[in-house]
Amino acid sequence: MSLSTSAPAEPAGVVEAPAISIRGLRKTFGDVVAVDDVDLDIANGEFFSMLGPSGSGKTTVLRMIAGFERPTAGRIQLDGVDVTAAAPFxxxxxxxxxxxxxxxxxxxxxxxAYGLRVRGERTKARRERALQALETVRLAHVxxxxxxxxSGGQRQRVxxxxxxxxxxxxxxxxxxxxALDLKLREQMQVELKQLQRELGITFVFVTHDQEEALTLxxxxxxxxAGRIQQLGTPREIYEQPSSAYVAGFVGTTNLLDSxxxxxxxxxxxxxxxxxxxxxxxxxxxxxxxxxGEVRVEATVVETIYLGTGSRxxxxxxxGTELIALEQSTGFDTGEDRGDTVTVRFARADVVSLSSGS
Incomplete structure (x- = not known):
């Protein structure tokens, strides 16, 4: 029994339904609007992340896809089938x-094997399938x-x-x-992406960690605020943020008001x-x-050594505050507090932002 769920190729001219299709999704808790009119399509086999701070609505959307929360309005389709009113199971x-x-x-x-047991699968068959799944995540030995x-990483893989x-x-x-420490989290990010590629399953990943979302x-x-502020590839989100909010939330940036x-x-x-x-x-x-270049003089307020470079x-x-990130060259660049420096950057690297937050 293979664990791969990759779908067979569609006949020519047939358009494959998205793995998940959401239209007009809204969820309120009393007077609080947790999710506000979200439209979204997630393709089959895609590793899709919902990124945002606590209270932004991302987890509520995930819970509605899972069936743990019922939408106040809107519909959810899985593989072309409306499951808005369906139970989680x-x-x-x-x-x-x-x-x-x-x-x-x-x-x-x-x-x-517990889920297979609930489904009523025979003991021998479910044990074989469980062992195969453990082999997939490289944990058959435990x-x-x-x-x-x-360990925490092993429990996560289980x-x-x-x-x-x-x-x-x-x-x-x-x-x-x-719940994992930094080193283990970075290791698991690599393993999680590799696993998703091997299985071909659609992954929908909720996180508040911008680096994690960009990596995976x-x-x-x-x-x-319950809405999707920008949707795109990691490169698009980082290189071409659509608003000051996205630019400030995804990575560090220098925001210039009008x-x-x-x-x-x-x-x-x-x-x-x-x-x-x-x-x-x-x-x-x-x-x-x-x-095509911008030049401005500035005073060094602080230099923070990061190992791989300095901020x-x-x-x-x-009076404008700026941040520059310099790669480590193995020697002190001599930029001390109070020093005056010349700052240069290409106009092509400047992104124009919408007025929305």
């Missing part, structure tokens, strides 16, 4: 939670242990094995890496430029700005 999805929810009194293999005997053994069309992941996703929906833009760039409107695009040189650099906080004569 009637949907071909499975959810992996942050706390893993493993049974402490059961062995690892019995935890993985099949006989209890969850308490495993939870994944318990989900994929049921061969769901869609796997929903509600901040599953949130084919596409990202950035949420705020007055500052007029002074530094010579044009009005909100703009953004990423710290790694700024180049610093000593104040003795008096060469005028070249074609330099700056203040211009006009």
């Amino acid at each position: 009637e949907r071909d999805v499975h959810t992996v939670f942050q706390d893993y929810a493993l049974f402490p009194h059961m062995s690892v293999v019995d935890n993985v 099949a006989g242990r209890r969850p308490s005997q495993l 939870a994944l094995a318990r989900a994929i053994v049921l061969e769901p069309k869609v796997l929903l992941l509600d901040e599953p890496l949130g 996703s084919d596409r990202i929906a950035v949420f705020d 007055a500052t833009s007029q002074w530094i760039l010579g044009v009005a409107g909100e703009h953004a430029v990423r710290p790694e695009r700024l180049r610093l040189s000593p104040a003795t650099d008096t060469e005028p700005a070249g074609t 330099v906080h700056l203040r211009t004569d006009g």
Whole structure:
């Protein structure tokens, strides 16, 4: 029995239905609007992330897809079938939670086989399938242990094995890496992406960690105030943010309001430029700005050493705060607090932002 759920190729001219299609989705809790008129299509086999701060609506959308919450308005389709009113067990999805929810009194293999047991599958067959799922996540060697005997990363993989053994069309992941330390979380990000590619299952991943979303996703929906603020590939979200909110939430950026833009760039409107695009040189650099280049003088407020580089906080004569990110060169660049430096960046690296937040 293969764990791959990749669909066969569609005949020519046949348009495949999205794995998930959401239209006009709304959810209120009393006077609180948690999700506000969300439209979204997620393709089969896609690693899709919903990114946003606490209270932005991303987890509520996930819970409505899973069937744990009933929408106030709107509809949800899975593989072209309307499941808006369907119970969770009637949907071909499975959810992996942050706390893993493993049974402490059961062995690892019995935890993985539990869903098959509920379905009524025979003991021998469900054990074979559970072991195969554990092999997929490289944990067959701990099949006989209890969850308490495993590391955090191993428990997380057991939870994944318990989900994929049921061969769901869609796997929903509600901040599953949130309880792990940094090193282990980075390791699991790589393993999770590899697993998704091997299985071909649609992954819908909820996180507040922007770096995690950028690392894992084919596409990202950035949420705020119950709405999708921007939808796109990681590169599109990072390089071409649609608003000041997205630019500020996804990565560090230098936001220039209209007055500052007029002074530094010579044009009005909100703009953004990423710290790694700024180049610093000593104040003795008096060469005028070249074609397509912006030049401004600033004072070093603080330099923070990061190992791989330094984050330099700056203040211009006009009072504008800027951040520059310099890659480590193995020697001290000599930018100390109070030093005056010349800041340069290409106009092509400046992003014009919409007025919306």
